[in-house]
Amino acid sequence: MYVAVKGGETAIANAHRLLADRRRGDRALPSLTIGQIIEQLGLAVDRVMAEASLYDRSLAALALKQARGDMIEAIFLLRAYRTTLPRFGTSLPIETGRMQVERRVSATYKDLPGGQLLGPTFDYTHRLLDPALLDDEAVEEPALRETDGTPIMRVSDILDGEGLIEPDGNMPEDHLAGDITREPMEFPMPRDLRLQTLARGDEGFLLALAYSTQRGYGRTHPFVGEIRMGLVEVEFEVPELGFAVSLGEIRVTECQMVNQFKGSAKAPPQFTRGYGLAFGQSERKAMSMSLVDRALRTDEFGEDVVAPAQDEEFVMSHCDNVQATGFVEHLKLPHYVDFQAELDLVRRMRAKHAAEQTPDTDQQEAAE
Amino acid sequence: MNQALQSSPETGRKRGMDLLSRATRPELEAAWQALDDRPAHEMLRGPETGLVMVRGRIGGGGAPFNLGETTVSRATVRVADGAIGHGYRLGTDRRAAELAALFDALAQSEQHQPFVEEALLARIEKRQAEDAMQRENETAATKVDFFTMVRGED
Numbered sequence: 060m061y062v063a064v065k066g067g068e069t070a071i072a073n074a075h076r077l078l079a080d081r082r083r084g085d086r087a088l089p090s091l092t093i094g095q096i097i098e099q100l101g102l103a104v105d106r107v108m109a110e111a112s113l114y115d116r117s118l119a120a121l122a123l124k125q126a127r128g129d130m131i132e133a134i135f136l137l138r139a140y141r142t143t144l145p146r147f148g149t150s151l152p153i154e155t156g157r158m159q160v161e162r163r164v165s166a167t168y169k170d171l172p173g174g175q176l177l178g179p180t181f182d183y184t185h186r187l188l189d190p191a192l193l194d195d196e197a198v199e200e201p202a203l204r205e206t207d208g209t210p211i212m213r214v215s216d217i218l219d220g221e222g223l224i225e226p227d228g229n230m231p232e233d234h235l236a237g238d239i240t241r242e243p244m245e246f247p248m249p250r251d252l253r254l255q256t257l258a259r260g261d262e263g264f265l266l267a268l269a270y271s272t273q274r275g276y277g278r279t280h281p282f283v284g285e286i287r288m289g290l291v292e293v294e295f296e297v298p299e300l301g302f303a304v305s306l307g308e309i310r311v312t313e314c315q316m317v318n319q320f321k322g323s324a325k326a327p328p329q330f331t332r333g334y335g336l337a338f339g340q341s342e343r344k345a346m347s348m349s350l351v352d353r354a355l356r357t358d359e360f361g362e363d364v365v366a367p368a369q370d371e372e373f374v375m376s377h378c379d380n381v382q383a384t385g386f387v388e389h390l391k392l393p394h395y396v397d398f399q400a401e402l403d404l405v406r407r408m409r410a411k412h413a414a415e416q417t418p419d420t421d422q423q424e425a426a427e
Numbered sequence: 428m429n430q431a432l433q434s435s436p437e438t439g440r441k442r443g444m445d446l447l448s449r450a451t452r453p454e455l456e457a458a459w460q461a462l463d464d465r466p467a468h469e470m471l472r473g474p475e476t477g478l479v480m481v482r483g484r485i486g487g488g489g490a491p492f493n494l495g496e497t498t499v500s501r502a503t504v505r506v507a508d509g510a511i512g513h514g515y516r517l518g519t520d521r522r523a524a525e526l527a528a529l530f531d532a533l534a535q536s537e538q539h540q541p542f543v544e545e546a547l548l549a550r551i552e553k554r555q556a557e558d559a560m561q562r563e564n565e566t567a568a569t570k571v572d573f574f575t576m577v578r579g580e581d
Contacts, residue, residue, distance in 0.1 A: 112495035146479070176570050203564040203565060215488075227486030229490050250492075251485065251491070295515060299503075304448070305448055306517050334486050
């Protein structure tokens with residue numbers, strides 16, 4: 060039974076007014092601009108886009124500002140916004156092999172076509188706080204170097220030439236790519252739907268699961284075959300025109316994880332793979348995703364499900380942070396009536412317990 | 428005149444639309460203002476903002492899967508001579524989509540094609556190539572040149 064209780068209106072309005080005040084902070088300091096957030100907190104913007112599953116840098120920055128930097132709140136805001144828009148259709152699949160690469164590293168081959176391109180990375184920094192950033196110090200322009208024009212070959216293609224690695228994942232011919240935003244979750248879930256779910260999954264949750272596989276909870280013996288980050292073109296088939304037009308470019312991060320071999324009576328042993336792809340410069344996310352993707356492919360390789368990262372239903376049902384925060388945070392909303400019922404119940408149980416105890420005590424005393 | 432347009436009107440149109448999707452709003456506005464004979468036109472659709480589901484491929488080259496959505500703005504216009512233009516671009520700038528649709532329509536007429544080419548397409552193409560080159564050179568400077576150190580005596 061629900062009983063409506065009123066009276067919070069003024070308190071709520073004033074709480075939101077106070078929230079707006081705290082969001083703005085000290086009025087003596089200039090207000091953050093959306094441009095500043097996009098340019099100077101770019102990786103936060105990328106994470107919001109990835110987990111909101113909506114690519115729009117300006118809106119993600121706005122969400123971050125409105126949420127006072129609370130990532131999950133910002134993701135929630137952007138998710139809510141997307142529900143207000145109609146869908147025009149589906150893009151052609153982006154071609155990461157034709158990416159304008161801004162970073163590309165491989166941990167499996169030192170000298171590979173195109174080379175190791177470090178790009179703008181935190182790797183090899185000393186993780187020492189930089190006091191220079193306390194002030195607005197001038198920053199050097201990036202170094203430049205002529206390119207030799209070598210195409211940046213995908214590492215999976217190098218291994219594929221020798222048949223040493225399983226090919227890119229294929230689905231049955233008649234399979235249409237599913238969409239978790241349109242259909243309810245069902246298990247077992249095909250790999251395309253799992254990848255969509257992981258791509259919007261919480262980075263922290265996926266990172267912890269990925270780490271757990273490395274520590275032995277569903278070990279997959281991974282190597283980073285390749286990580287690449289850069290710009291890819293989004294093409295869209297316009298029905299009235301009969302050809303695909305380019306809508307512009309988006310930045311994505313891709314991780315090709317190479318894992319230890321599987322073979323069978325029919326096929327000789329070959330490396331298996333896990334795949335990660337995420338909006339923005341989201342390397343930790345793409346790596347975690349690829350490890351979890353591989354761990355979840357137990358049915359394909361006849362592996363036993365012995366660890367959380369391999370449990371499809373567990374991972375898929377809990378990786379969405381908007382869903383998770385909704386259910387956890389709803390606990391703080393009024394549960395007065397439910398709790399009254401519980402109070403009443405526990406009082407009655409205690410009364411019964413006391414009544415049962417009394418004769419026992421009497422008997423015990425008599426026996427003594 | 429560009430070669431693409433001469434080789435096939437369709438690839439020429441695609442090139443134009445692809446470039447117009449990259450035009451900045453100020454570029455489009457400036458070109459529109461610079462046009463001597465701005466044609467009468469009617470909106471057939473939009474301008475409106477919606478979503479396009481972006482697909483990736485499993486393993487990079489395998490079966491498609493839905494990666495996530497992106498905002499897209501689009502518009503369709505008919506100009507006085509009857510030509511229909513479409514504008515499609517990432518983001519929520521509906522005015523830019525509308526202007527792109529107008530220039531797509533204008534580019535279909537012999538009278539206006541050279542203007543669109545000169546005022547917008549050639550410039551955007553140049554800028555895009557320069558940006559790509561700059562990014563490529565910045566990235567190339569972070570390429571690792573391995574060398575081997577021989578330690579000890581053999």
